[in-house]
Amino acid sequence: MDFWRMPLDAAQQEVTVSKVNILAYRCKGCRYCIEFCPKHVLAEAQEFNEKGYHPPYVTQGADCKDCRYCESVCPEFAIFVTDEGVTGIGTKDVLPRATVRTWRHRREK
Numbered sequence: 001m002d003f004w005r006m007p008l009d010a011a012q013q014e015v016t017v018s019k020v021n022i023l024a025y026r027c028k029g030c031r032y033c034i035e036f037c038p039k040h041v042l043a044e045a046q047e048f049n050e051k052g053y054h055p056p057y058v059t060q061g062a063d064c065k066d067c068r069y070c071e072s073v074c075p076e077f078a079i080f081v082t083d084e085g086v087t088g089i090g091t092k093d094v095l096p097r098a099t100v101r102t103w104r105h106r107r108e109k
């Protein structure tokens with residue numbers, strides 16, 4: 001995840017890792033979850049389910065922000081999100097210490 005601003009304590013923060021679960025047999029192919037996911041994590045599968053609809057599948061699970069909006073909009077209770085523990089924000093996302101020191105120095109002037 002790229003941030004345009006980084007909290008100074010970012011390295012100590014944790015984020016939830018989530019898993020999107022789809023009960024394909026319940027899906028009626030309305031596409032609400034696909035259209036309304038803010039991170040475009042879901043797409044329509046080519047395969048049909050038992051009812052003859054195309055259920056969604058997860059394209060970019062790592063981009064899921066655990067907002068659970070897909071869960072809320074699904075009229076068939078066919079999609080839900082589970083917590084898979086926590087992880088730290090990737091160290092590549094955290095500003096190098098030198099950058100933070102420079103920024104602090106400039107602020108104190």
Ligand code: SF4
Pocket residue numbers: 020036037038039040041042063064065066067068069070071081
């Ligand atoms: S929880 Fe949010 S970000 Fe994740 S798949 Fe559902 S709508 Fe998309």
Ligand code: SF4
Pocket residue numbers: 026027028029030031032033034055056073074075076077078079
């Ligand atoms: S919102 Fe529910 S019923 Fe509609 S496409 Fe998504 S999983 Fe299927």
